[in-house]
Amino acid sequence: MGLFGLSDYFSFVGGSELDGTRKRKAEVIGYILETCEIKPQDAIMIGDRKHDIEGAKLCGLESVGVLYGYGSEEELSKAGADHIIKDVKLLEEYLRKQGENPDNLTWYDRLKGRTGGEGKETKMIRFGMIGTGKIAQKFWQANRYGKDFELTAVYSRTLERAREFGFQKGRLQYFDDLEAFANSDCIDAVYVASPNCCHHDQVMTLLKAGKHVLCEKPMASNLKEAEEMFSEAEKQNLILLEGMRSIYAPSFEKMLPYMESLGKIRRATLQYCQYSSRYDNYKRGIIENAFKPELSNGALMDIGVYVVACMIRLFGAPVSIKASGIKLSNGVDGAGTILMEYPDMIGEAIYSKITDSAMPSQIQGEDASMLVQEIENIKDLRIVRKGVVQSIRQLSDGSAIKLTIANYYTPKGNNINKTGIKPDIEVSLDTSLLNKNKDEITHDEDNQLQEALKAVEKEK
Numbered sequence: 001m002g003l004f005g006l007s008d009y010f011s012f013v014g015g016s017e018l019d020g021t022r023k024r025k026a027e028v029i030g031y032i033l034e035t036c037e038i039k040p041q042d043a044i045m046i047g048d049r050k051h052d053i054e055g056a057k058l059c060g061l062e063s064v065g066v067l068y069g070y071g072s073e074e075e076l077s078k079a080g081a082d083h084i085i086k087d088v089k090l091l092e093e094y095l096r097k098q099g100e101n102p103d104n105l106t107w108y109d110r111l112k113g114r115t116g117g118e119g120k121e122t123k124m125i126r127f128g129m130i131g132t133g134k135i136a137q138k139f140w141q142a143n144r145y146g147k148d149f150e151l152t153a154v155y156s157r158t159l160e161r162a163r164e165f166g167f168q169k170g171r172l173q174y175f176d177d178l179e180a181f182a183n184s185d186c187i188d189a190v191y192v193a194s195p196n197c198c199h200h201d202q203v204m205t206l207l208k209a210g211k212h213v214l215c216e217k218p219m220a221s222n223l224k225e226a227e228e229m230f231s232e233a234e235k236q237n238l239i240l241l242e243g244m245r246s247i248y249a250p251s252f253e254k255m256l257p258y259m260e261s262l263g264k265i266r267r268a269t270l271q272y273c274q275y276s277s278r279y280d281n282y283k284r285g286i287i288e289n290a291f292k293p294e295l296s297n298g299a300l301m302d303i304g305v306y307v308v309a310c311m312i313r314l315f316g317a318p319v320s321i322k323a324s325g326i327k328l329s330n331g332v333d334g335a336g337t338i339l340m341e342y343p344d345m346i347g348e349a350i351y352s353k354i355t356d357s358a359m360p361s362q363i364q365g366e367d368a369s370m371l372v373q374e375i376e377n378i379k380d381l382r383i384v385r386k387g388v389v390q391s392i393r394q395l396s397d398g399s400a401i402k403l404t405i406a407n408y409y410t411p412k413g414n415n416i417n418k419t420g421i422k423p424d425i426e427v428s429l430d431t432s433l434l435n436k437n438k439d440e441i442t443h444d445e446d447n448q449l450q451e452a453l454k455a456v457e458k459e460k
Contacts, residue, residue, distance in 0.1 A: 012036055025055030033059065039150060046091070047071075053079035060140055060151075066091060126186060128153040128211075130202055131193030132165035135216060139191055155181040178202065182209035189239075192216060195289065196296035200225040203240070207232045212239040218305050221296040246306055247313040251378040255370075258383060258392060258402070259314070262365025264344070268315065269364075270307040270375050271350035273335070273357035282328070290353075291332050298333040300325070304351035306376040307361075311340060311347050314363075318342055326354070427451045 014032040016023045022031055033040060045056035048069025056063035057080055065076030065084045076084050085091045125148050129136055132154065140151060153173040156162040162174040175181035182190075182205045189212035192202055200220055206213050207229070219242040220226035233240035246252060259265070278288045290297050311318075318340035325336030335352035350357075360382075361375040373380035381392035382405075389406035407415055430447045443449055 025051045026058040029055050029059045029061065041150070044095075048076075050075050050079035053081045057141055058137075064091070064094070124148055124150040126150050126152045126188045128155065128181060128184070128187035128190040129165075129193065130155045130181075130190060131216075132156050132161050133193060136165065136191070136193040139193065152186045153181065153184060178205055179209075182206045182211060187211065189213065191243075196301055197221060197294070200229060203229050204232055207236050207238055207240065210236060210238070214241045214243055216243045217309075218242070218296075218301050221301075244305070244309050246376050247309050249377070251381075252310075252313075254392065255372070255378065255381055256314075258381070259363065259365075259370065261368060261383065262363060262370055263367030265315075265363060265365045266344070267346050267348075267364040268311065268362070269348040269350065270310050270361045270372075271348075271357055271359065272303050272307050272374075272376050273350065273352035273355050274303060275356045276353040279334075279354055287330060291328070291330070293330065293332040299335050299351050299353040300333055302353060303376070304336060304338075304349065307349040307351055308338065310375050311349055315342060315345070315347060318347060328354075425451060425455055 012032070012035065014035065015028055022028055029045065032038070033043065040060040043061055045052060045059075045061045045063045046066060047053060047056070047063070048066050049071040053063045053065055053076060063080070063082050065071065065073075065079070065081035066088075067073055067076075067084065067086045068088060073084055083094065085094055127149060129140070129151060151172065153175060154162045154165050155175040155178065156165070157176060159174050159176045162176065173184065173186055175184070181187075190206050192199060192206075192213060192215040194202060194216075196218060199215055199218075203213050203215055203219075213233070220229060229240060276282075276290060278290045281288055282291050289295055290302065320341045322339040322341075323336060325333040328334045334354040337351075338349040340347035340349060360380075361372040363370040363372070368383050368385040371380075371382040371384060372378060383390040383392070383402075388404055391403045391405045393401050393403060427448045430445075433441055433445065433447075
């Protein structure tokens with residue numbers, strides 16, 4: 001850079017070291033963010049290869065893939081670039097445009113210290129994180145789409161694990177002492193993504209320290225724990241939420257209006273059956289955490305909660321329940337069914353970690369049925385009526401359209417939608433035969449059968 005006279009245009013330059021350290025793009029980005037005290041939401045990554053985009057995603061940065069370098073549009077798109085721009089001029093236009101909308105605070109606005117909406121300063125919610133697994137990583141990565149979120153602290157059982165999660169996220173505080181973490185003045189709220197069995201004790205500690213809590217599902221191991229947690233939240237006047245995203249997802253919300261067209265609903269069969277990637281190890285005698293009941297894991301706690309939550313979201317609390325399950329050799333449940341009784345319908349919640357299901361969930365109404373592919377994360381939605389099949393397609397702007405993908409016709413070409421099949425000949429059973437069992441009526445005296453035979457003879 002000095003050779004070409006570019007050094008004066010940069011206040012700081014960071015990259016990989018010659019000894020081979022800091023060679024991953026995420027490490028380089030994290031190093032720059034931390035050294036320069038830059039928040040991820042206040043920066044943007046511009047790169048021409050997939051490594052740039054992937055590194056940006058890991059660090060929670062918005063990313064722009066440019067096509068005037070070495071990478072193709074396909075490569076950048078697959079890597080998950082937020083934007084793809086063809087040349088330098090268009091990139092300049094894009095960057096300038098980021099600061100021109102006063103109604104939306106972008107990374108550019110925050111970097112320049114601008115305010116949003118009627119000149120009001122935005123208040124960032126300072127979040128702490130408990131847990132360093134995949135779900136915690138995904139939670140953090142989603143942050144780059146929000147405007148009011150700032151990760152400030154990470155707790156784990158060891159400082160080493162906490163730092164492994166946080167090295168690429170900018171300036172953070174790390175804790176291996178739960179009490180110190182809960183009482184820290186650097187956080188307003190905490191996202192809890194620890195093992196299920198830890199939720200109660202950790203959440204209670206956080207609530208007593210005056211922190212709002214978003215806790216991963218299932219929030220508690222049993223009813224008693226849940227009641228204690230909510231009671232403490234109410235006592236402290238704090239927010240306590242369970243991270244059950246699926247029942248508030250746009251695709252789920254879009255499903256609700258179409259249920260009105262089903263008529264009176266009589267049965268709902270919701271299922272989530274997914275063969276666990278850890279079940280093969282279990283069968284070999286290697287029992288991983290996902291199959292340990294002492295950690296409050298198992299089919300019901302891991303995935304059954306999705307179908308239960310969906311059922312209650314759709315139809316409310318049942319009048320009564322009956323449950324049965326398949327227990328494996330160590331006492332953990334591998335699959336199960338919950339029969340949920342309502343005043344005028346039956347609900348079935350079916351779940352499994354030891355089998356897969358090829359069938360969709362189904363909601364049966366008197367006028368039509370709804371088929372839902374992957375109720376926990378809706379991929380496809382279809383309405384089947386007596387004479388038509390309709391598909392609900394989600395659009396990128398959050399709306400949806402209803403497409404007719406199949407119609408049913410009689411052999412003569414009549415569409416039966418909304419009308420059903422109307423017989424050409426209607427024959428009532430002779431009144432003298434009404435009190436007889438079907439087996440007692442002979443062919444000769446069956447007037448309906450005889451009329452049908454006459455009609456067939458006419459068609460010959």
